[in-house]
């Protein structure tokens with residue numbers, strides 16, 4: 001196993017280092033792990049052994065990359081500054097660190113013509129071992145009965161203070177048996193805590209307390225909270241206030 005782990009690390013390490021320094025995290029997975037758990041409609045059209053990477057933003061991305069991006073002023077009149085900034089950053093790291101690879105990059109906000117997301121970000125993070133996806137179906141006899149509840153990913157060190165940003169597929173890299181799947185840490189383990197998590201996420205999403213369901217190493221700064229809590233169409237005004 002180690003020889004191919006090494007191959008993965010050799011390929012991935014430069015990209016990981018450069019994205020880590022900008023407040024992102026990178027986790028490898030095989031396409032087969034993802035396809036094994038999603039429906040027919042969400043299958044990704046690559047062979048099962050194809051190497052993919054899921055990219056998360058951590059709290060420091062905001063200060064390290066997004067505020068400097070705003071200061072360049074090139075986001076004036078841009079509709080989606082966060083998405084643009086993240087996309088630009090990831091693309092430039094990929095072309096710098098994987099210059100000889102053919103990489104398909106899909107961002108979390110990209111939709112198919114039928115308006116379904118191009119990939120299920122929480123599932124990708126889960127199968128990569130990055131953050132555990134807690135779903136209502138994990139809970140027996142839930143107190144909310146048949147009410148539709150959404151699942152949410154919790155990261156072992158960041159709780160809910162992160163966002164899944166992209167899936168990178170290294171089209172010509174097949175990793176076979178050697179990349180071993182690791183389960184995401186089960187950091188919200190009791191039935192009661194899982195119920196609490198899903199209730200916070202679904203019923204009082206806007207207070208963000210679900211993000212603190214476990215103690216975390218980092219969380220969003222007051223400025224970052226203010227930015228993300230402001231509806232996107234009012235952020236322009238906020239930026240003018242910030243000067």
Ligand code: GSH
Nearest residue numbers: 079080081082083084162163228232
């Ligand atoms: N599309 C807008 C933009 O690009 O500026 C809005 C982007 C946005 O606010 N995205 C949210 C986000 O990044 C949803 S993923 N939130 C951080 C978080 O929820 O942790």
